[in-house]
Each structure stands twice: as C-alpha cells, then as structure tokens.
Amino acid sequence: MNEGEGVMIWAVRKTAPWMWMNEADGALEKGYSKNLEIFIAPSGKAAGTYTDNITIEGTGTRNSPQTVVVTMVITPAVAAGTGAASLKKAVPLPPWNYNEYEDANYDFRLRYPKDYQVKMIVGAAFGAVSSAGKQQADTIMVRITGAYAVDNKDAVLEWTKDAIRAVGGKPNPKLVSSDNITLGDGVTPGFEFLYDSKSTTTISYECYIYGVKKGSRYIMFGAVCPLSVAPEKIQLWKEIARTLEFVDKN
DSSP: OOOSSSEEEEEEEEEOOOOOSOOOOEEOOOOOOOOOOEEEEETTTTEEEEEEEEEEHHHHHHTOOOOEEEEEEOOOOTTTTTOOOHHHOOOOOOOOOEEEEETTTTTTEEEEEEHHHHHHTTOSSSSEEEEETTTOOOEEEEEEOOOOTHHHHHHHHHHHHHHHHTTOOOOOOOEEEEEEEEEESSSEEEEEEEEEEEEESSSOOOEEEHHHHHHTTEEEEEEEEEGGGGTHHHHHHHHHHTOEEEEOOO
C-alpha cells in the first residue's frame, strides 16, 4: 500500500526456486494498494516443511524492505484404503475442570476453564472473561468470519484490532510470532498468531489467535489480556485452543 505522497516504485526479491510470482515489480499511485500472489511448486520434493523469504522493497520509502516468510508443507500421501478421518486422534481433555462451547452450525466445540464467565462480545460468536474487573483479567472469544479472497493473516489482524477494542484498548498491533500448526486432532491444519499492542496513554495488551479455515469460513479462538500479565496467561490460552475440534455428526 502506498500511504505516502507521489508514486511508489516497488520490487520483489525472492530466493527459493520452489516459489514464484506473476508480478515482481511495479508502481503504486498515492492511496492505492495491491495484493501479490505467491505460487509454489511442490512437484518432485520429499514430504516435509520448506521455508524461505520473499523481500519486498520500495525505492526511497519508509518501512522498506519488508520480509514475508513463505512456508510450504508437503504431507505424505495417504495409503490406499485409508482416509484423513482414520488418521485423526482424539483431542485430549484439558487438565482443568471445564465448560464447553459448541457451535451447531459449523460442528465444532471448544472447552474452557469453569472460572471463566460467559460474556456477550460484539463481533464474537462466543465470549468469556476470567477475573473480571481486575488488572489480571483476560478475555477469550470465538469468531467465525468469511474466508473468501481473504488471507488468514489479514483476517487475524482485523480481529486482533476488534478484540483489543472489545476490552477497552486502543489497537496498535505488532506481530510477535506466527506459525502454521496442526489442531489437537493431529490432522487438521491451522494457524497461530501472537500480537503485542503497546500504548503510552492506555493499557498495553497482548492478543493470541488460533484458528483454522473450514470451507468458506475462518474459525478462530482468540484471547487478550494486559501485556503485563500475558506471560502467565499464554500457556493456558494454548491449552484452551488445543481443545478446538470438529464434531462428526454422522
């Protein structure tokens, strides 16, 4: 996106032979943006995870260069006569007493500690808060959003902003980490993001997002709390996230 004045000249520098782009350079007028498509070539490669960078540079611009990490995961072929369902494992029960949120429309459930109190949150299908009214309070949420023509990182970023607003913060999210993961069933691919949102005038927050693309929807678990108490919350958030599973109605 060109948020400055004049025309921005940009170019892409890539290093891995297994990925390519139809457009490697161009120009953007003031106020315009462009989505760049990255293509991968897994043919002939062994099963495994391949990671490399694409660097995007804007001549004479601030925030340049920017590096995008591209990960290609090649999974072994399923043996004849078996299906993905037969490879799934039972999602372990959490190590704490729990309540359960189940979504009948999209056939998934999530377990969360009993000390969380259910709370209505704008933009969320489900919400709950622990230690309400205290400095160490944290909020957990489930959001379902459209995935058509939307990359998961864009969907996550927008919800991170909304989640921070929902707890009264002013969103200024900075990506701390992101990863491609597998849900607790050992099969379903998903994603995991962690954002810091620091402020000099209000409370700073940390936001954790764990999700999966299911058909035309992103199903995401999110958690947010003050940055000062986040280190003691992260492990619990990850445990809650790992209970997310799809329920076979057949």
